Amino acid sequence: MxxxxxxxxxxxxxxxxxxxxxxxxxxxxxxFYVKFIDDLRIIEQQYSLIIVKDIKPLTEGIEQVEKLINKVRTIENSLKNQAHSYVHTVILDKQLKYLKRNVDIINNSLLSKRNKRGLINGVGTIFHYLFGTMDADEDQDIQKSVNELQLSNKNILTLVDRNVHIVKDTIKSFNDTLSSLSLTEQTISKNFDKINKAINTNSLLIHGNEFSIRLLNMITFSDEILTEYTNEINNIKQQILYAKLNKIPPSFLENNLLKQSILEINRQVPEFELPFNPDTELYKFLDSAKLNIQMINSTIIYKIKIPLLSKDIFKLYHILSIPVRKNNHFQIFIPETPYVAIERLKSIYTSFTSQMELMNIQDKIFIINPNIRDKDDGNCETDILFQGRLTNKCHGxxxxxxxxxxxxxxxxxxxxxxxxxxxxxxxxxxxxxxxxxxxxxxxxxxxxxxxxxxxxxxxxxxxxxxxxxxxxxxxxxxxxxxxxxxxxxxxxxxxxxxxxxxxx
Incomplete structure (x- = not known):
């Protein structure tokens, strides 16, 4: 004991x-009465994980699908006496309008008015955050690194001196999708030429069923593409909503590069600890980190701040004053800092006035970079803890x-x-x-x-x-x-x- x-x-x-x-x-x-609360950990620094997602392929894909639908509609009109696919293009039109409207919503929500004309363009660009701002001394290095990553074939870039890790996130299977769209457009063009030729030679009735089947295949393909794009747009909208709450969307854990980056943090900064075990408690990353999100032109930048803990473990106490009878009156002392946390080796401590300075993550208590003092530089409250009595430092x-x-x-x-x-x-x-x-x-x-x-x-x-x-x-x-x-x-x-x- x-x-x-x-x-x-x-x-x-x-x-x-x-x-x-x-x-x-x-x-x-x-x-006085001393109440032990719990262990306390110090958040000493933060680690930045930055996800860069270029949605230009998505907007280009939507434009190509729109062209595809227009061509399908032209063919459909030529076959309208035989084909019964008109209702399909109406549905596709509605999907297309939904996509275009939501892309506009994302742009208007995230895109800085100062940067609506150009991509990340070097000196003078201001990173505008909807729900926070980048640290001023990080702007230039991160801006340069994002450009470098975008122009390279790399997927990961680490700035060791700044505890920053940048991950490129490509929209799922968009390259394959764009290639498929290109081939489909070629097929549609060939069919369009054949239909025109059939109309001119009065042989449309002979080949109508063949063209109708091909047309339905193209409509089905267009619907699949639009569904994929819709899922991606909805995913981005969900991420924006989470960012408004300063939380991490669970979908981020599906990003293998991001998970790999989290696992690498302990190796990159061994002098600190994460507030969760990345090997067995990766899900706690969702509650531990904070998210800012911005958009510059077609590039969405997600900046995730992960707390880095000092390896020191403190015991947190609450000191409450109790009146002591002195003749016909009561003497009472008022603690200046009623919350005191003592490091387990009892050589250093920190103190503060309010529980509002604390934060709770997964039922563990943390405080951000407090003033750490030597035991010998104590006050009334530390005397109470170390000596078990009121001393001349305590004023009643x-x-x-x-x-x-x-x-x-x-x-x-x-x-x-x-x-x-x-x-x-x-x-x-x-x-x-x-x-x-x-x-x-x-x-x-x-x-x-x-x-x-x-x-x-x-x-x-x-x-x-x-x-x-x-x-x-x-x-x-x-x-x-x-x-x-x-x-x-x-x-x-x-x-x-x-x-x-x-x-x-």
Missing amino acids: TNLTLWLALLIIPTITTKEIDITSLSSDTG TLVNIDQSEIRQLEENQWLVTVPAPTDFTYKCKDMEIRTVILNTNCIIQLNDQCTGMLGNHLKITYYKRKPIYKNITGTMVQIPNDCCLPEKLKKRRITSSCHSCPCT
Whole structure:
């Protein structure tokens, strides 16, 4: 048992323990209560993964499909007395309009007004982010590297000195699609020539069925192409919606180059750790990273920021003030930094004023690049943790307190301060109402079927609090129940409905 855990345990004296309720007296003259929260990790830097996607093949493909449909329509009109495919081209027209409209939506959403005329064009180009901005010192290098990658046959480019990794993402099978479109256009042209010749020689009736079958094959092919393009457009729209939430779309995990790049991060920056195990917890990448997205001309640039953790592990504590009676008044000290995190070797620490400075990722607590200090450069709060007492660094004030106070520590745990002996009445399911007298400050725990009343005005009941940590995943930080105790409190049997607490 460490010295810190030992003196924390000495501050707590078991009072009443049953399966329904625990009431634990606190030492009356310490002036504080220390609550262990959880391990804390430091986000020291960020790693940038940049995905570059050129959608020019998509827009070119849409244009070619439109030409193809127009030619099909011309042939169809020549065969309209025999072929029954008119309804198909109407459907294709609707698909085509949907695609063109959504390409415009993507352009208008992402394309910087300053850059609508040119591709990434060197000096003077401003990277405009819809949901954030690039770091100023990154702009020039990343801009140059994106150009280099676009003009090369490479798929990956790494800027080691900047912790930046750039991945080229090609739209699926578009090269094959464009080749197929080209061959199909040639076939349509040949058929168009044959139909014109048949019309001129009055032999259209003879070859009509053959032409109709070929025409239907072309319509089917056009429909498949448009469906593929529609899926890709919808995928890009989904990515934009995720970017608005600063989240990573799950579809990114389908990119093998991106997955390979994530696996390589630990090797490239061995002095740091990822907030997840890339070998077994790659799915946690979706909650850990943040996404910015922009578009310059036909190039969409996804910039993913992944936290890099210091290898130091800290223990996070919350220090709460407890009034101490001084004659007819109470002395109370106000912590300047009520949250203190101590590194496991107890040589360095960090402190802060609010839980809002914390973030929660997959039920683990993190803080971004805090001020780390040496143990010897401590304050009142670190003296409390290391020495177990208030020192001359702690400044208190005398106040009058005439009412009890309740502060919730966990879902079913409360810190109760009482200026004078106070009744605590509680009722649990399938049992009679009971009352105890609290003579000193206590920790009260109720199970989820109990409700309590302190005095005549303060009610406590088991309920789930809303998360108060800055939380990027929408889940609540789970605070452990051990409360730094070296062992479980011994149970004491209650034999009557009214008791006097031996908390003196």
